[in-house]
Amino acid sequence: AQSVAQPEDQVNVAEGNPLTVKCTYSVSGNPYLFWYVQYPNRGLQFLLKYITGDNLVKGSYGFEAEFNKSQTSFHLKKPSALVSDSALYFCAVSPNTGFQKLVFGTGTRLLVSP
Amino acid sequence: DGGITQSPKYLFRKEGQNVTLSCEQNLNHDAMYWYRQDPGQGLRLIYYSQIVNDFQKGDIAEGYSVSREKKESFPLTVTSAQKNPTAFYLCASSTGQGRFLNTEAFFGQGTRLTVV
Numbered sequence: 001a002q003s004v005a006q007p008e009d010q011v012n013v014a015e016g017n018p019l020t021v022k023c024t025y026s027v028s029g030n031p032y033l034f035w036y037v038q039y040p041n042r043g044l045q046f047l048l049k050y051i052t053g054d055n056l057v058k059g060s061y062g063f064e065a066e067f068n069k070s071q072t073s074f075h076l077k078k079p080s081a082l083v084s085d086s087a088l089y090f091c092a093v094s095p096n097t098g099f100q101k102l103v104f105g106t107g108t109r110l111l112v113s114p
Numbered sequence: 115d116g117g118i119t120q121s122p123k124y125l126f127r128k129e130g131q132n133v134t135l136s137c138e139q140n141l142n143h144d145a146m147y148w149y150r151q152d153p154g155q156g157l158r159l160i161y162y163s164q165i166v167n168d169f170q171k172g173d174i175a176e177g178y179s180v181s182r183e184k185k186e187s188f189p190l191t192v193t194s195a196q197k198n199p200t201a202f203y204l205c206a207s208s209t210g211q212g213r214f215l216n217t218e219a220f221f222g223q224g225t226r227l228t229v230v
Contacts, residue, residue, distance in 0.1 A: 042223055
């Protein structure tokens with residue numbers, strides 16, 4: 001069965017500094033990988049996905065993520081953090097064969113200080 | 115605007131009552147999902163439906179029921195058999211056929227259910 005690990009419950013970064021939110025996964029075969037963001041009492045908003053092709057994926061709001069097959073990782077990055085980036089971030093994975101459940105990590109809270 | 119709408123936003127349930135959470139989408143998506151969110155546990159799949167008149171249990175289906183009579187609608191009933199129903203419930207939908215999980219899921223704004 002597939003699984004996702006987000007090892008950090010919280011990441012703190014100063015505005016203007018680069019940020020990284022970590023995600024590792026386990027899945028049979030090749031993965032589909034996703035990042036979502038959640039603001040308080042709201043649903044999840046899609047940020048970006050890796051399906052195939054380039055390992056560096058660019059998404060919404062200046063975020064990007066790098067797929068690393070050997071390390072089974074899909075870390076979310078942004079070169080310069082904004083206070084408005086403060087939110088809860090979820091990584092998700094599914095296998096790329098047929099219909100499989102989309103499995104989410106436990107989430108990482110990002111706090112960007114002014 | 116196209117999107118996915120959940121109602122109500124807040125719902126209070128007495129012990130022993132069944133309640134139904136509404137989820138409607140006008141995105142013409144085939145697949146719909148219900149997730150439960152608890153602090154520190156991420157999202158857990160309750161039920162999903164790949165097509166009208168068909169649905170499957172997810173990881174935590176006990177105490178819940180669903181129907182999919184229309185493509186646009188996927189209501190979730192939280193029954194009295196669900197022992198710990200207080201949570202944030204999220205509905206989602208996605209498009210495509212077959213391997214449709216290679217497309218992203220769109221989420222509603224959620225319903226916060228509290229047992230009183």
